[in-house]
Amino acid sequence: MDLLSESLKGRLLFAIPKKGRLYEKCIELLSGADIQFTRSNRLDIALSRNHNLALVFLPASDIPRFVGEGNVALGITGQDMIAEAAVENLVTEVLPLGFGKCRLQIQTPERGPLQKVEDLAGKTIATSFEVLSGKFFSKLDEQRGDGVSTKVEYLDGSVEAACTLGVADAIVDLVESGETMRAAGLHAIHTLMTSEAVLIQSNKKVQNEDQELLIKKIISRIRGVMAAKKYVLCNYNIERKHLDAAIKYTPGRRAPTVSPLENEGWVAVSSMVERKQLAESMDGLENSGAHDILVIALDNCRV
Ligand SMILES: Nc1ncnc2c1ncn2[C@@H]1O[C@H](COP(=O)(O)OP(=O)(O)OP(=O)(O)O)[C@@H](O)[C@H]1O
Numbered sequence: 257m258d259l260l261s262e263s264l265k266g267r268l269l270f271a272i273p274k275k276g277r278l279y280e281k282c283i284e285l286l287s288g289a290d291i292q293f294t295r296s297n298r299l300d301i302a303l304s305r306n307h308n309l310a311l312v313f314l315p316a317s318d319i320p321r322f323v324g325e326g327n328v329a330l331g332i333t334g335q336d337m338i339a340e341a342a343v344e345n346l347v348t349e350v351l352p353l354g355f356g357k358c359r360l361q362i363q364t365p366e367r368g369p370l371q372k373v374e375d376l377a378g379k380t381i382a383t384s385f386e387v388l389s390g391k392f393f394s395k396l397d398e399q400r401g402d403g404v405s406t407k408v409e410y411l412d413g414s415v416e417a418a419c420t421l422g423v424a425d426a427i428v429d430l431v432e433s434g435e436t437m438r439a440a441g442l443h444a445i446h447t448l449m450t451s452e453a454v455l456i457q458s459n460k461k462v463q464n465e466d467q468e469l470l471i472k473k474i475i476s477r478i479r480g481v482m483a484a485k486k487y488v489l490c491n492y493n494i495e496r497k498h499l500d501a502a503i504k505y506t507p508g509r510r511a512p513t514v515s516p517l518e519n520e521g522w523v524a525v526s527s528m529v530e531r532k533q534l535a536e537s538m539d540g541l542e543n544s545g546a547h548d549i550l551v552i553a554l555d556n557c558r559v
């Protein structure tokens with residue numbers, strides 16, 4: 257047995273995209289969860305220094321299959337990749353991760369005759385998502401029942417150039433800002449799915465109880481990092497008579513903490529608030545008579 261296989265023995269395997277859009281965010285997440293490792297230049301496997309774990313760096317598109325087949329216990333990838341690999345029954349989406357948000361869309365030349373999905377009957381569609389596109393168009397062909405088949409052609413990359421180059425009549429590709437699509441003179445006529453990065457777990461059982469516990473620990477840590485990003489801690493002082501009005505804006509996850517102040521009739525309130533609702537909550541607090549409103553970013557938390 258080689259040295260690497262020897263050092264992997266008994267370790268839980270966790271797959272991370274080896275490059276591309278999701279890579280940096282995954283590394284940030286691992287650091288927030290205090291999963292320490294050193295990635296050597298030549299290897300796509302890194303042993304963790306502080307857990308009985310090894311990180312396996314794989315193409316995002318391969319991760320669903322590796323996790324689904326149970327070669328790897330945990331992984332991070334896009335929901336689009338899970339659907340394309342058709343392993344929804346073999347993996348569990350444990351946690352949405354709030355990044356890698358995009359849409360898989362059918363796109364056609366902005367100026368041209370193909371403006372509806374129905375116009376694509378019998379045409380050629382270029383895509384890296386041949387499974388999802390194949391399913392979608394064969395269903396349409398079947399529903400029409402006129403014997404005309406729409407052709408789905410696989411392209412590995414630069415899909416957006418396919419129409420200009422005359423390779424295809426339409427494409428199916430990911431869109432976030434829409435910049436790539438517009439630059440290629442395309443527009444979206446239908447959304448096949450929306451996607452974001454998710455933490456996935458294999459439905460196959462791991463080797464032993466220690467690995468099960470480690471999976472729970474990692475999920476709980478990553479959940480904590482996510483919650484810390486989502487919430488801030490909001491503290492303020494208010495006269496008790498205004499408390500009910502103010503609490504409407506800061507109900508907290510479970511309930512706010514209310515402590516008496518030395519000043520008669522005043523209380524201090526501490527409550528978790530969703531970052532995206534913060535400005536509105538602060539406006540409401542001010543209007544309700546709250547003072548000394550302090551907002552504290554969370555480094556990490558368990559909720
Ligand atoms: N423009 C985008 N905005 C947000 N998320 C995206 C975008 N493009 C892709 N993604 C998400 O990131 C995942 C990986 O995409 P990426 O293009 O990095 O992978 P890749 O094609 O395997 O990498 P590479 O193109 O470097 O080979 C996609 O499956 C999708 O979930």
Ligand SMILES: O=P(O)(O)OC[C@H]1O[C@H](OP(=O)(O)OP(=O)(O)O)[C@H](O)[C@@H]1O
Pocket residue numbers: 277413414416429430431432433434435436437
């Ligand atoms: O709507 P936008 O914000 O312009 O993003 C969409 C682009 O992002 C993805 O490609 P990426 O840039 O990851 O490169 P790739 O084509 O090499 O995968 C996708 O394939 C689109 O080309």
